[in-house]
Amino acid sequence: MKAFMDKDFLLETETAKKLFHDYAEKTPILDYxxxxxxxxxxxxxxxxxxxxxxxxxxxxxxxxxxxxxxxxxxxxxxxxxxxxxxxxxxxxxxxxxxxxxxxxxxxxxxxxxxxxxxxxxxxxxxxxxxxxxxxxxxxxxxxxxxxSNVTLICTTDDPIDSLEWHKKLAADDTFDVKVLPAWRPDKAMNIEKPDYLDYLEKLAAAAGMTEINSFASLKEALKNRMAFFASMGCNVSDHALEYVMYYPASDDELEEIFLKRLNKMVLTKEEELKFKTAFMLFVGKEYHKLDWAMQLHYGCKRDNNTLMFEKLGPDTGYDC
Structure with a gap:
């Protein structure tokens, strides 16, 4: 009788067994x-x-x-x-x-x-x-x-993170696994979230700015933080992208949308998507300059249980 989930679990042919045991099994893991x-x-x-x-x-x-x-x-x-x-x-x-x-x-x-x-x-x-x-x-x-034979780990880090633990790991020569930050700017993009304006204050402080009062100044703050992340070895970004449509808008229209949100007015879904389109185009061009890879979590629906989101917050098992 075959053992429960033995060493050949999921390997159903001799070729599969050879490829896994002779090659893949011993390959170091780069966990990006x-x-x-x-x-x-x-x-x-x-x-x-x-x-x-x-x-x-x-x-x-x-x-x-x-x-x-x-x-x-x-x-x-x-x-x-x-x-x-x-x-x-x-x-x-x-x-x-x-x-x-x-x-x-x-x-x-x-x-x-x-x-x-x-x-x-x-x-x-x-x-x-x-x-x-x-x-x-x-x-x-x-x-x-x-x-686990891991030689590289990229953690998930917000633009406002200090990366203090990455600094300590970089200076610690007793651990030879490379631990690098990965840039996850969802909170900077999610203009519709209730705590967005509070987040902008934290982002401005992290970037050494007095305030973020326009889309242009948001981009400057993000460029500042990208440069810091790059100095800490970051070369990958990571986005939760809920929508898949392209909504172009002029610079003037984008500034109007951003100002409307700063004034605590409710945005239409179209305005929200125009802002997010511009945001993704901006960061994509910056990543190209920095030679960063872009990772996308495509078509995720986040926090779709309002009751439990209010009780437990994000990332608690209510995405789909």
Whole structure:
């Protein structure tokens, strides 16, 4: 009988096995888009338990748990880490065929040496095994990265970020994995968001400007921050792009739209898209000058549950 998710999982032909085991498996990973916190890498965090590793910020798992009817208490609420893990284990049996099922079991095999199946009956066994192993020095954040054969990590960073942890990592010669920032300017583009004007104040401060009072001054602030990011080794950008239409507008019209938003007036959908089109054209030209790559998350619908967005904020499992 074939072993559960063995070393040839998904490799159905001899050619596939040869290509993976003789070539791909040993190839170093250049991770140019991830959400690892650079602070955790700089401080080489040691996790207390498997819930912190798996469920601390993984909104894909959160979304699936909600689909299974799990109460929010056990997802982002005040339940204990043990209780949250047990709820995840209970849900996982319903995830067969979903990549979450594969990811979870491959991680249990490769990092914890567990070859069984995680479900509500094995939850205690897996909880104890993982937590005991996580106390070993080999399971710190940096060592997990090294075990994964990762040689480059690009984190996800807002234009206003100080990049202080990237500075510390760049100066630390005890860790030879390159950790670079990636430019994620969604908050500067999302002119329709309620907190947009508050964000402009923070962006102006980060760029050393007294204020951002026009589209032209917004572009200057962004160029200032791009130069700083470039000085820290950044060479990739990253955008969540909800729309796919092209809405051209003149410079005068764009300034009128921006002024309207500064005056706290509601923009039409067309005005919003004209601004976003101009924004993307501007940054695209700047990236070309800097020789940056542009990554696009295309056609995402963000924060589509108003009630839960108001309770939990963005990136909590309500995108689609």
């Amino acid at each position: 888009h991830c959400h690892i916190n650079p602070k955790e890498i700089a401080e080489d965090r040691q996790f207390d338990n498997i819930t912190q590793v798996w469920l601390g910020g993984d909104h894909y798992k959160w979304r699936f748990m909600r689909s299974c009817g799990v109460d929010e208490k056990y997802i982002t609420g005040d339940a204990s880490d043990y209780e949250k893990f047990c709820k995840w284990a209970e849900c996982l049996g319903k995830a067969i065929g979903n990549p979450l099922f594969h990811w979870s079991h491959l991680e249990l095999q490769r990092y914890f040496g567990y070859t069984g199946v995680l479900n509500k009956n094995t939850a205690d066994e897996v909880w104890n095994l993982c937590n005991e192993k996580l106390q070993q020095p080999s399971m710190s954040v940096r060592n997990l990265i090294k075990q």
